[in-house]
Amino acid sequence: MILSPFEWTIAKxxxxxxxxxxxxxxxxxxxxxxxxxGVxxxxxxxxxxxxxxxELFDKITGLNGHAIIQAYxxxxxDWRDVLKDVQRTPHVTHASPLIEQPLLASFNGRVEAILVRGNTKQDIDELKSKVLAGDMDRLSPGTDNVAIGSQLAQNLGARVGDTITVINPAGRATPFGTVPRQIAYTVAAIFEIGVYDYDQAFVVMPMQDAQTLLLSGDTIGMIEVTTDDPDRVDTILAPLTQKLAGKAIVSDWxxxxxxxxxxxxxxxxxMFVVLSIIVLVAVFNILSSLIMLVRAKTRxxxxxxxxxxxxxxxxxxxxxxxxxxxxxxxxxxxALGFVFLYFRQPIVRGVELxxxxNLWDPSIRFLTELPxxxxxxxxxxxxxxxxxxxFVATLYPAFKAASTDPVQVLRYE
Structure with a gap:
């Protein structure tokens, strides 16, 4: 298909x-x-x-790891022994204990459903990059300080330094029945994960404080696991799944x-199939324009x-x-696609204006920005x-032009 100078001149x-x-x-x-x-x-x-x-995968696994080992x-x-077994498993890069429990929180008469997370100091430090206000270093065992999600802070109307009340319905039994456990915590930091469901529910505190709140003693609810290959997490943790059968269940992302x-x-x-049809329709325009060109250039x-x-x-x-x-x-x-992607947030805000x-509602889209x-x-x-x-669209008009009979065309010229 290399063109000679003559062919290239005519084509231009x-x-x-x-x-x-x-x-x-x-x-x-x-x-x-x-x-x-179309392109x-x-x-x-x-x-x-x-x-x-x-983005969804990074934010979900960044907070929950690639897998969760949850006890029946x-x-x-015996979570310490289980934790050691997990850490010794090949290709496991990180494993840490975790407490997660749905409870209630109240502030100034507002009540919201929350998800209390008891984390280790290392896991809490990993949230420092997500902090919008406050200081995660203030979350130490026994200080009654917590960090809450940005959307939860907005729903409660709470700011850094305010005191919220966490309510545990499963309180202590008394002669008059079970009394819900209510503990006041100071908001030390407000963070934003970027996933709406997390930001509107999470209350993070040291693991020891979560054990005290839930009256669970020296036990935990689950262990989060991170591996070096998320796509092979089921294969990597297969031996651990068999070993923990009957004691705990291993659920990967x-x-x-x-x-x-x-x-x-x-x-x-x-979406790929549907949008490819747009390119196909555009190609039909190339076909029609070439057919018209061949008819106009017959002589x-x-x-x-x-x-x-x-x-x-x-x-x-x-x-x-x-x-x-x-x-x-x-x-x-x-080029147009990359320009649109580069300016996607201003474009979204302009269309909304x-x-x-509201074209990008985080409560529906999970993420706070268009990724x-x-x-x-x-x-x-x-x-x-x-x-x-x-290329395919050019074949019929090109063959039509190549098969032109000069005798028939120039007979009456």
């Missing part, structure tokens, strides 16, 4: 609008814009879908969030044939003309798809 001539060919040039321009928009839509949507999955009955008495990530995978494939084609141009030369000329439209549209589409609608993570392999796949479809 046909790509530029000539006298009386403004309509053909308009159709070709529309074809280029259509390919550009840009694919790049934008697939990058946002990848970003959504990656909610209490793991795939099982815990199976419905969510499966839905994202299905939606990702569906020129016949003259070229009589001057010695081969069928192969004509085929290469018209394939190149149509393919370059698709190639230019593809390059422009990728114009329409008056993006372009995948080089997918970008290349999209480009190849657009170029292949553009």
């Amino acid at each position: 001539r046909y790509m530029l609008p000539g006298k009386g060919e403004a309509f053909i040039a308009l159709v070709a321009g529309i074809s280029l814009v259509a390919v550009m928009l 840009a839509a694919l790049v934008i949507v697939m990058s946002v879908m990848n970003g959504f999955r990656a 009955g909610g209490r793991l008495d 795939k099982k815990i969030n199976a419905s969510l990530f499966e839905a994202l995978a299905v939606e990702r494939v569906a 020129d084609i016949a003259i070229l044939r009589t001057m010695g141009a081969t069928r192969r030369s004509l085929l290469k000329i018209f394939v190149t003309t149509g393919f370059l439209i698709g190639a230019l549209g593809t390059v422009a589409g990728v 114009l329409t008056g609608q 993006s993570r372009p995948d080089p392999v997918e970008i290349v796949t999209i480009c190849v798809l657009a170029l292949v479809l553009s």
